[in-house]
Structures are given as C-alpha cells and as structure tokens.
Amino acid sequence: ISLKANIGKYRFNNVLLNAAGIRCATTDELTKILHSTAGGCVTKSATPQPREGNESPRMKATPMGCINSMGLPNHGLDYYLKFAEENQDKNDNQVILSIAGLSVDQNLEMLHKIQDSSFTGLTELNLSCPNIKGESQIAYDFEAVRDILTKAFKFFKKDIGIKLPPYFDLHQFDQIAAVLNDFPIAYVNSINSIGNGLVVNADTESVVIKPKGGFGGLGGDYVKPTALANVRGLRLRLKPEIAIIGTGGIKSGRDVFEHILCGANVVQIGTAFGFDGVSIFDRISKELKEIMAEKGYTSLDDFRGKLKTL
Numbered sequence: 001i002s003l004k005a006n007i008g009k010y011r012f013n014n015v016l017l018n019a020a021g022i023r024c025a026t027t028d029e030l031t032k033i034l035h036s037t038a039g040g041c042v043t044k045s046a047t048p049q050p051r052e053g054n055e056s057p058r059m060k061a062t063p064m065g066c067i068n069s070m071g072l073p074n075h076g077l078d079y080y081l082k083f084a085e086e087n088q089d090k091n092d093n094q095v096i097l098s099i100a101g102l103s104v105d106q107n108l109e110m111l112h113k114i115q116d117s118s119f120t121g122l123t124e125l126n127l128s129c130p131n132i133k134g135e136s137q138i139a140y141d142f143e144a145v146r147d148i149l150t151k152a153f154k155f156f157k158k159d160i161g162i163k164l165p166p167y168f169d170l171h172q173f174d175q176i177a178a179v180l181n182d183f184p185i186a187y188v189n190s191i192n193s194i195g196n197g198l199v200v201n202a203d204t205e206s207v208v209i210k211p212k213g214g215f216g217g218l219g220g221d222y223v224k225p226t227a228l229a230n231v232r233g234l235r236l237r238l239k240p241e242i243a244i245i246g247t248g249g250i251k252s253g254r255d256v257f258e259h260i261l262c263g264a265n266v267v268q269i270g271t272a273f274g275f276d277g278v279s280i281f282d283r284i285s286k287e288l289k290e291i292m293a294e295k296g297y298t299s300l301d302d303f304r305g306k307l308k309t310l
C-alpha cells in the first residue's frame with residue numbers, strides 16, 4: 001500500500017505534510033519534520049523582514065482545537081529561503097516555502113527574491129493577509145486576487161500554490177475558481193483557519209487570547225466540515241491542472257481519507273500536529289493504510305475525488 005502523492009512534477013513520498021504556522025518557524029522545527037515520516041515540510045509564512053508578531057497569549061488550545069492570532073511572527077524570508085535552498089531535492093521530500101506579505105508590494109518583492117534564488121521547489125502564497133490594514137483579506141476580494149496574480153505571473157516562472165481561507169457561500173466557490181482558473185497555478189491549499197472566531201472562558205468571564213479583543217482563527221475539530229466542503233467545492237470547479245492540498249480538521253487516518261475522497265492530492269496537518277508533534281505522521285500513516293487495506297485500495301489514486309452523492 002502506497003501513500004505516495006504528487007503535485008505536478010513534485011513528488012511526495014508521503015501524502016502527509018505539516019500546515020504552515022504550527023511548529024515550523026525555526027530550522028530545528030523544520031528539520032525535525034523533514035526527518036519524520038511526513039512527505040516534506042512547509043515553512044511558517046514569511047514576511048520580507050523578521051517579525052515579533054502579536055502579544056501573548058496569542059494561541060489557546062481547547063478540547064475541540066485551537067484559536068490563534070499570532071500576527072505572523074517569523075524570522076523573515078531570507079531565513080526560510082536559505083533553509084529551502086539547502087534542503088530541497090532530498091529523497092522526494094518537498095520543502096514548501098510559504099509567504100504572506102502585508103501588502104501586494106511585499107508579496108511581489110518576496111516573489112522576485114524567490115525567482116532570483118536557487119530555490120527550485122513550490123512557493124505557497126498565503127492570501128489571508130489584508131491588502132490594506134483594516135480591510136478584508138485579499139482572498140475575500142476576488143478582483144484583488146486577480147490583480148496580484150496578474151502582477152506575479154508577469155515575472156514569476158517557478159511553481160506556486162495559493163493558500164486560501166474558507167468560503168461559506170457556493171457562489172464564492174464559483175468566483176474564486178473563475179479567477180484561479182485563469183492562471184498557471186500548481187495547487188490550491190484549502191483551508192486556512194476559520195477567521196475571527198471567539199473562545200470565551202465562562203469561569204473567568206474572559207476571552208482566552210490577548211490580541212484583537214480575543215478574536216482569532218479557529219483550527220481543529222471546529223473546521224473539518226468547512227474544510228471538506230471547500231476541498232470538494234474547489235475540486236468540482238478548478239481545472240484539473242490545479243492540484244488541491246486539503247487542510248483542516250485532520251487528526252486521524254479517517255480524516256485524511258475523507259479529504260482525499262473530496263479531491264485532495266496532498267494533505268496538511270496543523271492543530272493536531274501542534275498537540276502531538278512529528279509522531280502524528282507515523283500514527284496517521286498507519287491508520288490510513290489500515291483503512292485502505294480494509295477497502296482493498298493500494299494507492300490514493302484508487303479513491304481520490306470519488307466521493308459519492310446520494
């Protein structure tokens with residue numbers, strides 16, 4: 001039974017990756033993931049310069065997952081680009097370089113740097129940042145998405161994936177797919193955390209994280225049905241050349257199986273990886289193989305995208 005996967009020419013010896021943002025901000029953390037059963041690693045979304053991020057507490061675990069408003073703490077693009085250049089092309093382990101500029105110009109500046117570097121892997125463009133502080137995130141402004149991709153593809157000749165926040169309206173799936181289908185994108189990664197949730201502690205009668213009055217992105221059990229809907233909704237609308245990375249609510253082999261049934265080529269684990277560490281990749285690989293064996297599947301291609309309707 002094989003858990004191998006690919007996104008275009010990029011091969012993954014295991015379908016499981018970490019998700020950007022959790023336990024992936026330092027070279028030690030990234031090396032640990034590369035040396036694990038995972039099929040590669042994704043770097044914490046980078047900004048052009050290092051950032052401290054928001055005040056703590058800025059992430060809180062709950063029985064159903066987690067809430068965060070980290071504020072993009074990271075060591076800056078050069079740090080991750082250097083790691084990516086030094087660790088690419090090692091036995092089918094992909095290093096995916098995630099970037100999240102705080103403006104269109106910052107994203108274009110980082111893409112120019114990546115274009116001019118010796119990095120040969122996949123870049124993941126995180127569109128959950130607001131274009132202008134206080135405005136909606138880029139991914140919820142469809143013309144802004146078209147604008148930034150038009151500008152990027154004028155000079156960026158390497159392969160790029162787009163990290164999207166969840167959409168909650170079927171017409172929004174139509175709109176974002178109509179934009180993305182116009183560009184030579186390698187993959188779409190769906191979903192990012194569900195934005196601006198609020199966790200309340202009734203004992204202390206308080207919010208649980210300091211930034212933004214307690215509002216933050218939700219991950220974990222809270223998001224799986226939304227993640228599966230976005231993977232499926234995008235799979236049914238995106239041109240076949242655009243692969244899908246399924247992210248959101250994965251903590252078992254069964255969850256991975258569901259994401260692949262909905263159309264995912266590769267999956268990423270965030271919240272649960274934060275709880276368990278790299279051993280999760282062994283546990284979930286084993287669970288997924290058991291499910292496949294029970295069903296008589298030997299490869300992920302046997303069931304990818306084959307979700308039945310009633």
Ligand SMILES: CC(C)(C)CCc1c(C(=O)O)[nH]c(=O)[nH]c1=O
Nearest residue numbers: 069070071072073128129193217
């Ligand atoms: C939310 C942003 C700070 C605009 C982007 C970085 C990010 C963060 C973060 O660094 O706060 N948290 C998430 O759950 N997803 C993200 O994409």
